[in-house]
Amino acid sequence: MRTFVIGDIHGCYDELITLTKNINLKDEDLLISLGDLVDRGNKSKEVYEYFKNRPNSVVLMGNHERKHLNGTLSYAQEIVKIQFGERYAEFIDWLKNLNYYYETEDAIIIHAFFEHDKKLEEQKDEVLSGTTSGDRYLEKKYPENTYWNEFYKGEKPIIYGHHVVGDYPKILNNTYGIDTGSCHGNYLTAIELPSFQIHQVKAQKNYWTEEQKKWQIPVLKNKNWNAMTFTEIDKQLAKLAYIKEEEIVGFLNGLQEWKDQLQDSLRDMKEMIDHITRSIIEKNPDTFPLEVEKYLFKGFMYKSRTNRLEVKDLEKHIDTPQKVLDMQMELKNAQ
Template structure:
């Protein structure tokens, strides 16, 4: 009969995963279970996901990081993962939607973050099981003087991840096993092998999150929807991200700011173009023009720099108006 091998938060640390599974000498009849958080922060989330999807006899529990992708809740780590996965991203998120929030067999329970004692996993709230922000708030309210596992009295052992326990896993009473030992932060990747309840770890090759978030900053910046932010939002972003200690990032932000400045400097030319067109077209022609709103304002003497700037509040609106008048404006920097 095969073992159940439960692995803590992997966070894209594929090389460490392979080393750990070699260390435990995983075999085809062993059930491999992940506590969740396969993705985000590490260098190879696609490879980790692919491994679990392709290996028979494998289970992945929904982690809060998978849930963020499923729900479209994006912070920097999720933006990086989306770029890392590229064309595979949408299909990978569809797969994430199928993940269970808990796993249980005769010997052990596995959740990503927490569970309330005395309640079967199938009856637990998803937010608590996966460690969402809301679930964390609920746990804090229920257990203000400690952690949920301080109150876990169920006989069946429970295994979880989510909160980094340090370089070593947290083991209590042979029933409570916290396996997140911070692999993506340069700590360890840890596995628990059942039924023996033996613990195995491998050292992370590097502080992957520190390396990854720096390496992907420029690609993430370039992927943002700069055409659709307001001028004020664009300026605020430039100021915020310019604090990065990265010359390439700062050069690109300078180019972004210059691009925005060139678009806004085209406002007088756009007003003049609207006035010329309004003077030269019939009323029916004005109605059929893609910039009809601006042309009627120009004809009625109500189009000036202030009113145009109010309406062209984003780069896209400015570029689209220029295109309607056949004026070429600079492209967003590569």
């Protein structure tokens, strides 16, 4: 049985298959992914399925897997969520079982960082997986413009990924950095153990540049705009204001118009609440508290009763598109 440790794949399925063919990978061989299976490449789901179904495979937790698991989705993760569709929940469940390191007789395998003065079992998960918090933690520990492997003096080699080191693995102080940027059009790299022989495949193209353009509209349409606050929507629109592509500009302009219409409707809602409140007072002034109990917006009605209801009161509490739509339905049913 042979052992191969493969660097950050990032959805580059075709390169993965080519590499396994080049090394003549057999079922009895152990294949270890040091994390970041998905995101940025064009076939993240296929990479996931390959490792899920392949015998003698180990996958470590990378920072991109952590983002999916924790629900902190940026653009790359939002793309993958759409690609997985109904199987995304299955993917998340699978991620829960990933380990943060793997050790063989020949090497320690991690995704990202390693504190040189701590034992393997003492390492923090956020350090091993290369999260933002792990990165900030190490910034306080090590001198500026230095990297953890500059201080490593251990006898056992460490194989890691996470940061693109160039076209060829970075070998320093018995550490091997093997993220060679396959999703950016560079190389997918594997190390064979115990010989530490390097195997590489050139990526067919810069997948991430292509994927970013391809998925802009689907990702925008897939966002849960209804659940965002109007302030959050404004921030998203401001963040995307630099985009000049006609189709995307059209979508964003439509989103802006929709948001403005919903916010403008709050004035009409106030008038409707005032009208319903006055009607109750005119008909049953003595039983007003009892009459308003059936309305979900009774808090606004109490303010309206004493002429204290203002549009800003509605703006404070009805601060998402969904809340506006729900209130519109409530008012319609109340008439």
